[in-house]
Amino acid sequence: MPQWIRACATDDIDEEDLIRFDHAGQTYAIYHSPDGKFFATAGKCTHEDVHLCDGLVMGHLIECPKHNGQFDYRTGEAKRAPVCVNLKTFPVKVEGDDVFIEVA
Amino acid sequence: MTKRDYSLLGPDGARAVETGLAAAEWYHTEVPRKVMKDLMQRSDSPAIRDTIILYGCMIGFAAGGIALWGTWWCVPFWLAYGVLYGSASDSRWHECGHGTAFKTAWMNNAVYEIASFMIMRNSATWRWSHARHHTDTYIVGRDPEIAIMRPPAFAKLVAAFFGIPDVLAFFPRMIANALSGPTADERTFVPQSEWAKVQRVAIIYTAIYAATIGLAFSMQSILPLMVIGLPRMYGAWHHIMTGLLQHGGLADNVIDHRLNSRTVYMNPVSRFIYWNMNYHVEHHMFPMVPYHALPRLHDTIKHDLPAPNRSIAEAFREMWPALRRQLSYEDYFLERALPASAKPYRTDFHKAALGDAIPAE
Numbered sequence A: 001m002p003q004w005i006r007a008c009a010t011d012d013i014d015e016e017d018l019i020r021f022d023h024a025g026q027t028y029a030i031y032h033s034p035d036g037k038f039f040a041t042a043g044k045c046t047h048e049d050v051h052l053c054d055g056l057v058m059g060h061l062i063e064c065p066k067h068n069g070q071f072d073y074r075t076g077e078a079k080r081a082p083v084c085v086n087l088k089t090f091p092v093k094v095e096g097d098d099v100f101i102e103v104a
Numbered sequence B: 001m002t003k004r005d006y007s008l009l010g011p012d013g014a015r016a017v018e019t020g021l022a023a024a025e026w027y028h029t030e031v032p033r034k035v036m037k038d039l040m041q042r043s044d045s046p047a048i049r050d051t052i053i054l055y056g057c058m059i060g061f062a063a064g065g066i067a068l069w070g071t072w073w074c075v076p077f078w079l080a081y082g083v084l085y086g087s088a089s090d091s092r093w094h095e096c097g098h099g100t101a102f103k104t105a106w107m108n109n110a111v112y113e114i115a116s117f118m119i120m121r122n123s124a125t126w127r128w129s130h131a132r133h134h135t136d137t138y139i140v141g142r143d144p145e146i147a148i149m150r151p152p153a154f155a156k157l158v159a160a161f162f163g164i165p166d167v168l169a170f171f172p173r174m175i176a177n178a179l180s181g182p183t184a185d186e187r188t189f190v191p192q193s194e195w196a197k198v199q200r201v202a203i204i205y206t207a208i209y210a211a212t213i214g215l216a217f218s219m220q221s222i223l224p225l226m227v228i229g230l231p232r233m234y235g236a237w238h239h240i241m242t243g244l245l246q247h248g249g250l251a252d253n254v255i256d257h258r259l260n261s262r263t264v265y266m267n268p269v270s271r272f273i274y275w276n277m278n279y280h281v282e283h284h285m286f287p288m289v290p291y292h293a294l295p296r297l298h299d300t301i302k303h304d305l306p307a308p309n310r311s312i313a314e315a316f317r318e319m320w321p322a323l324r325r326q327l328s329y330e331d332y333f334l335e336r337a338l339p340a341s342a343k344p345y346r347t348d349f350h351k352a353a354l355g356d357a358i359p360a361e
């Protein structure tokens, strides 16, 4: 049953950056894009078991800290080797100063 | 004493997977997120400047070598051209493979493809082998890029300064790749979706070498091969000299880069050729930091690292006796002292992994 979970406050994440959010045994990455929007993806790279939260956000790309694979965090699309498998994305909404993500 | 099996399909690799040594979480020095974000920032300008200098010098030196061909005056031109072709291409391949040299993706890709050709590495295969080198740095049976296996084969190391083992390995592999895609061991780390690309790249390389050799025959001269191909041999010495220092004589089967990698202060010319990879512990710990920011990263984390070697010569003086000792005792390795400000080495995992290995006093 999908439900909306509060992940963080809007000012917890700098623009063009991300944070890690753990909930119910799952790990997520929450992004603040340069145009002020928020997005959420699975928290770990699809190449190896590595948290994306230590990576670098450049525009709408997240670069993995281990082998520099890149994803478009808006769509989860794998953009640069060695990642080949897309990243799972989750719906996000902002209410007041809070960021919510919809998880299953 | 344990006998190491470096095959990617052998028992050591299987054991590393079983014990969790493969794909483990490695030690990292703590760096505040804001500082790290600043260090990771990409920029085109340093790499554009360096690439113009590199290719400009290569064109100039090759032109000088061709113009003076047949006289002894051509020798210094070819020596200089060779180092840029056969050694600077290694660091360009490396940094552009990480995608950190330039901010703009196509620039990284273009320099990566040119450098891969010059250094004789299939650009599609080696992207993946290097990813494995970062996941499992010097884990026996997992890392396909271990430069000095134990016991060290000294004759092979000396031959490597002239590119001999690499070139001998490259051509049969290129032909095999061109005929039937990646080999069995390459298929352990190259995803199937890339196999066709491996074959395509090998076909292009084969065509370029065939055309160069054809031209040399038609001119009845090795001059075309002095420009393409041979500089990978007569100019290889610098990348071997610097490359051996990266991990030579240090620990294997550990998950703390301070134990298996070496940072060496180098002269500015070597740093240009090597694109700052002399900061090797730093690079392995934080591969997202571009080459031009590695000196700053070094200043940020050096309190947590063993003291760097002061020069290439000093680093060889440290490494060479350790390699010689590994001839009779394979498990020997150098364990450098950490400064008082550093966190201790991660030894929990290593005790089990290293068995009865005895580090240097």
Ligand code: FES
Binding pocket: A045, A046, A047, A048, A049, A050, A064, A065, A066, A067, A068, A069, A070, A081, A082, A083, B131
């Ligand atoms: S673990 Fe993310 S690119 Fe390899």
